Amino acid sequence: MTTTGILVGLILFTVTTSSLQAKDSAVLWHSLNGKPAELLRQFIFEFNRKHPGALREETGIDLIPALLTQMETGTLPDAVLAPSDVIGIVKKVNGSRIPHDFVHQPMSPEVRSTVSIGGIPWGVPILDGNTLLLMYNRRRFREEKPQGRDWAIPARLLQDFAARFSGPSSRSLPVAWKFDEPYLFLAFASAYGVRPESESIDLAAPAVTRALEEYQQLGRSFPVLAKCGYDCVAERFYRGEFSAVINGDWALDAAIQVLGPDLGVAPLPIFGTGKMRSLRATHALFFPGQSLSGPRGKVLKEFSQFLTLKKNQKRWQDFAHRVPANTTLQEEMAHHENPLDQALIQALEQSTVIPSSEQMLVLWQALGKGLHLLLNGTLSVKESQEYMVSLIQSPSSK
């Protein structure tokens, strides 16, 4: 056998085994960033040590459009780790139901509800939260000593915010957030009584109208806030341009890395007479294309169980400053001396679970579009509300 022949054989063998491995590997899509993504990668690595080549990740994907597109071509991933409201399309992507004994993890009813549609679980919660927090620079505010579990509420802070938000005559901008983000708007709108119902939120409700009006007025009163994007809650906050920002717990770790002990965390402030309430969701694994029934179902199950091990769940908390879905751990966090942990748990308690429904997916699109048209002056409050409602009610939303 010539040397060339040996080389060709080796190349063919490598390619073949690679492709076989690739073909056998389960594909996991996710949308995590920063420390959580790093931890997930570590988990995959550790899992693959026991199950070589069992799993690989793909990230940076616009999940919903990608899933729907891939559904048409028949090349769906085996698993998706995504916010629980994505599960709303589980039927469109032919997702696998989660068997009863799939994982053994204590979960609160709220956590369980995030992955259930019609009482049937379609996903495995891994992380809890996705809540909004008030992050502030402690050097700018005087804090009171924590009292019991109400540690994270600097009374002076709330009073300052309340006073500053009492009317459009206020000149200073006390807190900033990504203004055109529907998730933030709904938190704001909650101060005016906008709440999710069983499967969706009624955008036609008068409360929504009021909230839109107040939101529009808020943007006009604070043009800086109205133009706020992601940079407001990140670089500009870290630079000290804003003393406080409202952002999700997904950004907590990055803020800790930059501000360190200067970072303060508190629940959401009060607007007018109403207090902002964040929405809440879990980050869950679900399995499109009936993958649990497929050749890699076993791997997927084992990986799900691996992620839901208590020790691994705790690593989300310790490493990535995220709230694990494990209820036992959550209770422990509530009693931690660590003020950040306590703030996270308190935020969870004060937030509202997002319904996991297909209607919510449509609502996010409609709300995003309508809010954008309202804030850029294209539509009035009434028009934008009507537009959002029309989108939700159009045949293309079905």
Next chain:
Amino acid sequence: MTIRRRQISFRQTIVILCALAAVVPMFVLAIPFVAKLTVSMGESADRELRLVADSVERELQFQLSQIISQSRSLTQDGDIGRAVRSILFLNRADIQLRNLLTQHQVIAGAYLLNIRQEIVTAYPDRLIQIQLPVALMDTARNTMKSAENQKNHSLVVTALTEDPAFANQVDSSSVPILFYMTIPVPGVMDSPAGALVIVVSMHRLNQLANGLAHPPTEIDLKLLTVPFQSESEANYFGAMAPVKWPSPFEDPRALVVTVREPSHYRLAAIKTTALRWSGLAVLLAMVFGLLGYRLSRSLSAPLALLTSYAEAFGKKDYSVSDTRSRFSDFSAMFLAFADMAKRVEQQVADERARVALELNVLRNQMSPHFLFNSLNSVATMITIDQAEATSMVTKLSDLYRSILNASKSTTWSLQTEMDLVRNYLALESIRFAERLQYSIEIPTELQNIQVPPLLVQTLVENAIKHGIAPSREGGRVWIKAKSTGPDWCHFTIANSGAPFKPMSSNSQGTGLLNSKLRLDMLYGGDSHFHIGPTEDGTSTVTFRMARGLHQVQEDEK
């Protein structure tokens, strides 16, 4: 009738000539050049504008072809297809529409319609609230129907709208014309799921076209009124029809590109240049005129000076004070003039002296002693010999007539002189009787030579006065002349009697002095005038005269 010529000074002439020399060549060269340049620029402008028109036409064709092509591709895009069916793809559809409009500025807006012609999304955002005209919706519906019937999802239907309200809302321009394309969005089973409506603004097309030209060139796009026949995609922008017509598929139109440029644009440069040159010519004329003035002053100053000298000459002022000049020619002229003035002055002085001398001679000749003595002799003779007395009076008359004639010319013939001398001697002989003897020896060939009047007579008179009259015995007077060559003749007037006495300030010296002066006037020192005694005791006066001396009449002086 005399024609009076207007005179112009030398200075004015020089100034005008210099100014003309600066200006005329410039105009003579510039005018034809400018004319030629204007024609050339006009031709060049025509060529360039044609090129611009061709370029604009090609660019517009390219742009519109690109729009058709990309719009078709967009309708084939999966996200667009899903967006008309599910709002979950709304964001992606927005991005696609935004990209399309970003690439093509002539697109005023894009709508994505669903199967029921409801607006799914639009870009820019504000189009969401701008409802499409009914006719446009009808076009979209018909497009989808046609696509389904023909199984052709590449269909591009265009139409024109002249709905000012819609155009103003979409395009914010005063141009009411828009044309739009509707392209079906394919769905499942070859049925369209919706339609993409692309609205193209004539106003923006105009802006695009004008952006291809540099000001002040303007480009105007107009729709032809004559229907356009070709249906090829390359001629797409001709495939238009007014919405108001019954069917949107009829009578495609074409755009005409007109390129205009203000005629003064290119000529302005020429005019500016011509004005500048004219200004330069005026400036040069002034400068050269000034230089000419300076030059003329430099030239005319010597002439003026010369004129003043000539005028002074006329007033008998022969002084030339300044012979210097910047120009060597004029300096030479002044020097020659000064030399001439000096000679003229000398001549005038000599003439004056000669005239004075002549007058003096005449004055001397008019001495009353001779006349007194002669008249005494006549008076005596009348009682003695009347005939003789008459003869004496006649001679005396002849003598004084001759003397009077002598004042009319500077010379006369020797014969005339000797006739006078004979008359004189004859009269003196009566007075002195035997005491006076005389002889005259004058060769015949010398009779006609010209001699100053009364020259010999004066010397003879002097000889009698100082030689004969003082002597009791009297004496003799010799008068001789002989030719000493072709040019000269020698004269001797000698007398015996009283011994010679040197010249002094008395009358003897005056007559001799006058004679000497007269000869010097004629010959300088060449007369060799000599007076002195001889060995035999006679007093002799010798001199020479030129045989060719010309007679000069008194009235020619």
